[in-house]
Amino acid sequence: MTPHLDSVTVGASDFAASAEFYEAALGALGFVRTHELVDEEEDDAAVEALGWGPAGAPAQVWLVTSGVPTRDVHVRLRVASRLDVEEFHSAALAAGGREHAAPRRWTPYRRGEFNAIVRDPDGNLVEAVAPE
Template sequence: MDETPAERPGPAPAALDLVTITAADLARSLAFYDAALAALGLVRTTELVDEEEEDPDLEAAAWGPADGPAVLWLVTGPRPTAGLHLRFQADSRVDVETFFAEALEHGGTTHTAPRRWTLYRRGEFHAIVRDPAGNLIEAVSAE
């Protein structure tokens, strides 16, 4: 008996594996992401340089959980990523507030200060900052 299209098993839903952001000022962006992401439990897991150069500069870095794969890559380039909005899950309200403070201290700017936004995000506590290139980076907690 033939299956109808609705009965046929389809592919598993795609899962986002990683995001890459290009930064024109890599040093400034590294300081921002090191601080902001550390508040969310993410660490710099990878650094890449051009091994063909004698004194190579850092060209790419990645962050993820200490025991897992990288989820965010930052690469150097003349055309920075613009208009991106990334949202990270935080464990607690304190983590969201720490993320916000660290991001501002290390080159980020305020988009939305830590708060509950009951109209759109009922039951969530969040903060959104702009990275040095203007991308929106958000931390959200269920508390």
């Protein structure tokens, strides 16, 4: 079997703000929330982990509460079109993301690709990339 990445987990300092960001950014790419986990030993426990993935597939991106948030991770997601990249970028910024690289061609580094990169509330990079 060829190794492949199963999922990535990001720890958040402000779970609610990060959840809003990832819901919007990943939702713009067609990801759906696949998991919502709480501590089953507590009554009225708050959600501590969320997972998103393509409809009908396991979660590929996880967000968890964390005393020490994840920093400087770069999550790169392949999408079908330039429109997907642009919609991701707009949705991510509207949901509290910060600009890192606006939608554009990256000819010196990645020929044949159209990308946008946004920082999540803790500064991690989330990128959408489409073939040109």
